[in-house]
Amino acid sequence: MQTIVEDVREGNGAAIAQAAEIIRAGELVAFPTETVYGLGAIGLDGDACAKIYEAKGRPSDNPLIQHVSDRDMVKRVARDIPPMAEKLMAAFMPGPLTLILPRSEAVPDKVTGGLDTVAVRMPENPVARSLIRVADVPIAAPSANRSGRPSPTTAAAVLRDLEGRIPMILNGGPCRYGVESTIVDCTEDVATILRPGAISMEEIRELLGDCRLDAGLVEASAAPKAPGMKYRHYAPKAPLTLFVGEPAAVEQAIEEEAKKIESAGKTVGLLGSRELLLKLSGAVPSACAQNYGHRGDLLTNASRLYACLLAFDGLPVDTILAEGVEEKDLGLAILNRLKKASGGHVVQV
Numbered sequence: 001m002q003t004i005v006e007d008v009r010e011g012n013g014a015a016i017a018q019a020a021e022i023i024r025a026g027e028l029v030a031f032p033t034e035t036v037y038g039l040g041a042i043g044l045d046g047d048a049c050a051k052i053y054e055a056k057g058r059p060s061d062n063p064l065i066q067h068v069s070d071r072d073m074v075k076r077v078a079r080d081i082p083p084m085a086e087k088l089m090a091a092f093m094p095g096p097l098t099l100i101l102p103r104s105e106a107v108p109d110k111v112t113g114g115l116d117t118v119a120v121r122m123p124e125n126p127v128a129r130s131l132i133r134v135a136d137v138p139i140a141a142p143s144a145n146r147s148g149r150p151s152p153t154t155a156a157a158v159l160r161d162l163e164g165r166i167p168m169i170l171n172g173g174p175c176r177y178g179v180e181s182t183i184v185d186c187t188e189d190v191a192t193i194l195r196p197g198a199i200s201m202e203e204i205r206e207l208l209g210d211c212r213l214d215a216g217l218v219e220a221s222a223a224p225k226a227p228g229m230k231y232r233h234y235a236p237k238a239p240l241t242l243f244v245g246e247p248a249a250v251e252q253a254i255e256e257e258a259k260k261i262e263s264a265g266k267t268v269g270l271l272g273s274r275e276l277l278l279k280l281s282g283a284v285p286s287a288c289a290q291n292y293g294h295r296g297d298l299l300t301n302a303s304r305l306y307a308c309l310l311a312f313d314g315l316p317v318d319t320i321l322a323e324g325v326e327e328k329d330l331g332l333a334i335l336n337r338l339k340k341a342s343g344g345h346v347v348q349v
């Protein structure tokens with residue numbers, strides 16, 4: 001199959017109309033959102049959605065998010081909208097937020113992983129919204145990567161993973177946030193974050209008065225409620241160790257470890273802030289560095305994270321040492337993805 005890439009950075013009604021046609025015909029289109037690129041199919045058609053699982057190599061027990069363009073479409077996939085979900089929708093939709101709601105009968109079994117709930121998201125990216133509006137159906141879409149790989153934040157990254165496997169990619173330029181949406185379970189008495197993202201726990205608490213983190217995010221032994229969160233994810237090919245703690249102590253620990261690796265004749269990859277990399281450039285001259293932006297600039301750190309992780313696959317690195325960020329706001333999402341990329345190799349200094 002040939003994969004065509006259409007540039008929609010300056011709007012391109014004809015390309016979006018063509019993409020909507022492809023979706024309505026039961027085929028797949030990758031499209032930009034403000035979080036990461038999605039791989040879409042008509043959300044209420046089980047056979048069309050099965051093609052997503054095949055193209056990605058995704059386990060069939062991992063349910064898909066239904067993307068909608070307006071509130072009426074939410075009702076086509078959800079049986080009921082609990083009051084806390086109403087409040088979250090009014091405050092943060094459209095935006096980088098996914099709600100877990102009771103599922104409507106219209107949603108095919110193939111995309112729910114056997115659950116009685118459905119994940120719903122209304123993206124704010126104008127290309128994503130017009131695609132859903134023109135197709136006039138909810139669009140089921142996971143991130144547009146092969147399963148287990150970092151999510152794509154550019155059309156080029158989608159092409160690298162899925163060329164020849166899907167008919168079309170809409171190129172809307174780089175994604176604004178660069179990490180996937182915050183998933184909030186609205187089916188229990190207290191709103192529960194199943195996956196941290198750009199809408200922070202602090203913001204949700206302020207709105208609802210209460211919000212907790214899923215036990216699967218806090219305790220290593222607890223099973224996560226979002227099925228996809230149990231898989232190793234976001235991983236570059238070389239092993240990665242994450243360092244967390246006070247910046248000065250982290251710098252020192254990474255420098256010591258990097259020198260050890262270098263003196264063993266291996267090549268170290270460094271992933272971190274501009275500040276860290278400047279500090280270490282003299283001490284570990286052979287390192288391959290990926291800069292995720294200024295320390296504390298969490299939006300830039302998030303938006304560059306996956307591109308940095310993917311870049312290591314093209315570099316001759318044996319092992320990667322990564323600097324963590326502060327555990328607040330978007331930092332929670334960044335740390336969650338880095339922990340997953342490390343497969344649990346986290347050094348607290």
Ligand code: TXA
Pocket residue numbers: 033035036037038039062063064065098100115117118119121141142143144179180181183194225226227228229
């Ligand atoms: O930002 C995003 O959410 C992106 C863009 C494309 O919208 N999408 C995305 O989809 O990240 P995906 O499939 O890569 O991740 C969806 C996550 C998975 O961990 C899945 O298990 C979880 O959502 N999920 C889906 N339906 C669920 C449900 N009913 N209950 C709990 N978790 C669910």
Ligand code: MG
Pocket residue numbers: 142143151
């Ligand atoms: Mg994904």
